[in-house]
């Protein structure tokens with residue numbers, strides 16, 4: 001089942017790339033495995049997935065211990081400052097940095113462990129009250145401040161678009177994220193690169209690809225619907 005899902009997603013990634021004149025290798029697929037058991041991650045791994053996304057520190061650490069070491073782990077969920085120290089030397093990319101205080105904590109822990117941590121700045125482009133992320137207006141100033149911190153490298157931007165039935169409704173938000181990145185590039189901030197745009201999920205990844213996504217984050221489309229048990 002997972003293999004069929006991945007093949008179907010791959011086909012759709014390829015046609016979105018064809019449509020927009022992009023190369024398949026410009027778009028990296030993250031298998032979002034939150035709430036899913038190790039056996040399902042192992043199946044995705046067997047299909048060639050090496051990028052996995054998790055949104056909770058505890059769950060990421062457990063899976064990290066049980067899965068092969070060549071996996072690139074992506075922290076895509078809201079990150080609390082008191083949990084940063086557990087993951088700085090284990091994650092490949094933190095997608096969800098939205099404040100200077102969080103960046104300072106990441107920098108501090110990265111210095112202690114003698115690693116450089118790659119991050120993306122999360123932007124709430126649609127300004128939804130329910131979502132984390134800085135605003136489009138504040139993004140450049142935040143990037144500038146973070147760029148002065150040691151052992152942290154800004155690689156680009158991330159957004160979680162609204163949940164919509166028709167993915168076309170999110171096109172403007174993907175365009176906005178790309179435009180914010182362009183504006184930041186023009187400021188020529190030292191140590192800042194804006195190469196990565198993490199945008200697009202199961203419901204809207206093809207639209208995101210045609211607007212320049214370099215990372216797409218797919219959960220349901222690979223692993224099926226999630227069941228949340230209330231605690």
Ligand SMILES: *Cc1c(COP(=O)(O)O)cnc(C)c1O
Nearest residue numbers: 032055076201202217218219220
């Ligand atoms: C859960 C999640 C995804 C994947 O969502 P699907 O709609 O299941 O593909 C992507 N990004 C973030 C930040 C998530 O929390």
